[in-house]
Amino acid sequence: MDDDRASGPLGSPALRVLREQLGRAFGGLAFPGSCLVCDSWAGADRASAGLCDDCRDELLDAAGPACRRCALPVGPFATREDGCGDCSGRRLGFDAALAIGPYHGPIRHLCLRLKSARGAWLAPQLIDILVEARAEELAYADARAVVPVALHPFRHWQRRYNQAEALAQALADRLGLPMVRGLRRVRPTSALWRAGRVERHRQMRGAFQAHRRRLASLAGAPVLLVDDILTTGATCSAASRALKRAGVGSVVAVVIGRAEGRG
Known part of the structure; x- marks a missing residue:
């Protein structure tokens, strides 16, 4: 399988490990033994x-x-299986979704820290909690690979970092699955946090294309699509449709926080 591990912003596997270790070391220096949420003593060991x-x-x-x-x-x-009052009757590109929990409190605090490259070392911590909390749902997905939601190249160039990819790599490592960079974002979008549900879905239509060569060995296979936050489902739906057009099977959207979308 061509998962393109040797390229991209996180670099080679050896560089990725080094960056993660340096990030953890920096976190330990900046917050020696203190909790990342409340600053109380956590215990570094x-x-x-x-x-x-x-x-x-x-x-x-x-x-x-x-x-x-x-x-x-x-x-x-x-x-819970057939949809709730919010999503019942709505067309979503993904087949299921799971999150640690609602996007507020500690989850919101940690997701905001994760958005900066300096917070990339938090990804394995959050994934450990997600895997513990949602073990049943992850097992049921029976996924064959993990795919991060891609950033537009200009945004990627600006930030030099994609928190979805940091989370996807941590999840792949934890589950023993390949992390495949199977998407590219071909159309930029304006700030979606200001937009309502209909506008978000309109802006995201056609925003992703699939790397078909990288996904060739996943024909018909279930995959996990990873992002940090799910609000209206517009981004994950557009990304999932691109993956399905390339031939993958079911898509489960995996996020850290689930925010309530605007109407």
């Missing part, structure tokens, strides 16, 4: 280094019942 017990528990507690179609939190007795 623990498996959950960087998060105190209370904040880590809060992140795991956020992973309550959620709609399996769009990852929006739902009540404990809601039917």
Whole structure:
């Protein structure tokens, strides 16, 4: 499989490991033993280094019942398989979605830190929590590869970093799957956070193309599509449709935070 691991902003596997180690070292210097959310003592020698017990528990507690179609939190007795009140009847490009939890509190705080290259070392921490919280959903997906949502080349050049790719690589490493850069963003979009649901979907239409050669060995195979936040589903839907046009099977959108979209 051509997953293009030797190219891209994270570089070769050896460079990626080095950058992750340097990032963790920087985090340890900047926040020695303190929790990344509340600044209380976390203990640098623990498996959950960087998060105190209370904040880590809060992140795991956020992973309550959620709609399996769009990852929006739902009540404990809601039917989750066929969509919730927010997504039922809406056309989505992906087949299912999962998130740690709602995009507020510690999840929002950590996602905002992850958006900067200096926060890339947080990706494995967040993925560890996601895998623990959503192990059943990830097993059910039975994915064969992990694909990050791509940035437009100009945005990538500006930032020199893609948080979706950092998360995708961490998830691939954790699950023992290849990380495939199977998408390219061919059309820039304006700031989507200002736009409502209809406008977001309009702007994202045709924004992605698939690298068919890199995806050739995934014909008919289920994949995990990774981004940091899901709001209206416009970005993940457009990316999923591009992947399906290239021949992949089902697509599960995997994100850290699920924000409520505007109407």
